[in-house]
Amino acid sequence: GENVEQHPSTLSVQEGDSAVIKCTYSDSASNYFPWYKQELGKRPQLIIDIRSNVGEKKDQRIAVTLNKTAKHFSLHITETQPEDSAVYFCAASWANQAGTALIFGKGTTLSVSS
Amino acid sequence: KAGVTQTPRYLIKTRGQQVTLSCSPISGHRSVSWYQQTPGQGLQFLFEYFSETQRNKGNFPGRFSGRQFSNSRSEMNVSTLELGDSALYLCASSGGLVQETQYFGPGTRLLVL
Numbered sequence: 001g002e003n004v005e006q007h008p009s010t011l012s013v014q015e016g017d018s019a020v021i022k023c024t025y026s027d028s029a030s031n032y033f034p035w036y037k038q039e040l041g042k043r044p045q046l047i048i049d050i051r052s053n054v055g056e057k058k059d060q061r062i063a064v065t066l067n068k069t070a071k072h073f074s075l076h077i078t079e080t081q082p083e084d085s086a087v088y089f090c091a092a093s094w095a096n097q098a099g100t101a102l103i104f105g106k107g108t109t110l111s112v113s114s
Numbered sequence: 115k116a117g118v119t120q121t122p123r124y125l126i127k128t129r130g131q132q133v134t135l136s137c138s139p140i141s142g143h144r145s146v147s148w149y150q151q152t153p154g155q156g157l158q159f160l161f162e163y164f165s166e167t168q169r170n171k172g173n174f175p176g177r178f179s180g181r182q183f184s185n186s187r188s189e190m191n192v193s194t195l196e197l198g199d200s201a202l203y204l205c206a207s208s209g210g211l212v213q214e215t216q217y218f219g220p221g222t223r224l225l226v227l
Contacts, residue, residue: 001173032213043204043218044157051213089157093212099169100145100208100216104157 002027002094006105013080015114021088023105024072029095033066033073034102036089044089048075080112115140118207118219126225132193135222139186139207145169146188147216148180151202160203163188164210192224200226 003026013019025033034049050057050064050073057064061080066073077084087107094101119138127133139146147170148160159172163182180190186207192199202223206216 034215036218043220045218046215049213049215091157094159094170097170099162099164100147100210100212100214101159101162101170101172102147102216103159104149106156 002030002092002103004090004092004103004105006090006108008108009106010109010111012111012113015080015082015112017080017112019075019077019080019084019110019112021075021090021108021110022072023074023090023092024070025092025103026071027092027095028068028071030092031095032093033064034091035064035075036091036104037086038089038107039086047088077110080110082112082114085110085112115142118205118217120203120205120219120222122222123220124223124225126227127195128227129195129197131195132191133195133224134189134191135203135205135224137188137190137205137207137219139188139205140217143207143209143217144186145208145210145214146182146186147206147208148188148190149204149206150174151204151221152200157204160190195226197226200224 031052036044038044063076090105091102147162162170182188208214
């Protein structure tokens, strides 16, 4: 079955720096890769996603890149702000399944200090 | 549109008991997925229901079960609770297509004593 590895598990940056979180997946048939942000005590919220026919996608300070050959995808946050502090989860669609199951990485705790 | 709602929000049970959690999806969404979130294992997929049928199942024991009603509301049941079942149980709803965004509910925090 699908397996998603996420690194690093914790990341501390200064306000204004960039942050990069990397994920690898095992099943080459996966074709949908969302990223969720979860603040303390809150529900996971989608921040950006990418589909396998696209190599990069940007939304203001957030970008995601996908390398299907290497089976990895990354989240890039530029000009980080204290409100970016949260746990970030990458996920991959569970390939060869009819449904919408997502397999998640174990999360990255991002701390942005001012 | 109202978001995904889950009830109850908090629950305390003892080992051996059973529990039922409820999830109401966003209006018009036909797919409901359930996930277990723990500090050690992160978010793990339990199962997905679509149009009252279980469409996918994760790697959890048979003590975990679910169902979906005709209005798309879903319930999950855990029988013979174990201490290790203590977790945040999240449901997520979507329209049902593979690449559609899943929207999460606030979760039910279950503590098993």
